[in-house]
Amino acid sequence: TQLLEQSPQFLSIQEGENLTVYCNSSSVFSSLQWYRQEPGEGPVLLVTVVTGGEVKKLKRLTFQFGDARKDSSLHITAAQPGDTGLYLCADITSGTYKYIFGTGTRLKVLA
Amino acid sequence: SQTIHQWPATLVQPVGSPLSLECTVEGTSNPNLYWYRQAAGRGLQLLFYSVGIGQISSEVPQNLSASRPQDRQFILSSKKLLLSDSGFYLCAWSTGQGDEKLFFGSGTQLSVL
Numbered sequence: 619t620q621l622l623e624q625s626p627q628f629l630s631i632q633e634g635e636n637l638t639v640y641c642n643s644s645s646v647f648s649s650l651q652w653y654r655q656e657p658g659e660g661p662v663l664l665v666t667v668v669t670g671g672e673v674k675k676l677k678r679l680t681f682q683f684g685d686a687r688k689d690s691s692l693h694i695t696a697a698q699p700g701d702t703g704l705y706l707c708a709d710i711t712s713g714t715y716k717y718i719f720g721t722g723t724r725l726k727v728l729a
Numbered sequence: 730s731q732t733i734h735q736w737p738a739t740l741v742q743p744v745g746s747p748l749s750l751e752c753t754v755e756g757t758s759n760p761n762l763y764w765y766r767q768a769a770g771r772g773l774q775l776l777f778y779s780v781g782i783g784q785i786s787s788e789v790p791q792n793l794s795a796s797r798p799q800d801r802q803f804i805l806s807s808k809k810l811l812l813s814d815s816g817f818y819l820c821a822w823s824t825g826q827g828d829e830k831l832f833f834g835s836g837t838q839l840s841v842l
Contacts, residue, residue, distance in 0.1 A: 622772075653831075658838075659835055660819050660821065660834055661773070661819075661833055662833070663830045666830065706772060708831075710829055715761045715823065715825055715829070716775060716786070717763065717775065717821075717823075719765075719772045719775075720772050722771055722772045
């Protein structure tokens with residue numbers, strides 16, 4: 619069974635700081651996704667990465683997929699209070715429609 | 730456009746009582762449907778998923794069951810709730826047509842007392 623471990627578990631930073639969170643898989647990703655979830659809501663997809671070494675940018679967010687496709691990082695530049703939330707990585711198990719989620723990183727950005 | 734409805738938003742139930750959570754999707758046909766459970770501030774645990782009417786895959790042996798009586802309706806049930814069934818329950822759908830991603834409902838916060 620694939621396991622997705624995220625680190626750190628919690629992160630509290632000041633507005634304007636930079637941060638990086640990580641997602642590591644026990645097996646090769648089929649298709650890595652990052653979601654953000656706000657309290658009391660369902661997660662919302664931020665990005666999908668498929669190719670090893672791929673880098674995608676979404677405004678101040680930079681997503682990197684490891685060359686071996688077993689790890690990924692999410693870097694946020696100049697964090698804002700609106701970035702506060704739970705960041706989740708996910709994979710869809712090859713040959714199925716089953717989505718597995720990571721343990722999550724809870725980010726709090728203080729104004 | 731597609732929308733997903735999940736209700737109720739919050740639910741407080743006594744131990745041993747039954748449970749029925751309903752999820753419906755509008756604006757799409759033959760979606761893949763999912764039930765997840767989330768402990769406070771943590772990741773999502775896949776409970777059930779369905780790729781068609783009457784087709785249910787169970788991921789975690791537990792006190793819960795799921796049914797899909799109609800194409801766009803997914804129901805999570807229990808005959809007798811346990812304290813450990815408390816949590817945030819999320820319904821989600823995907824197209825199953827490639828370029829996959831999940832669209833989530835707004836969740837049900839279940840407290841079993």
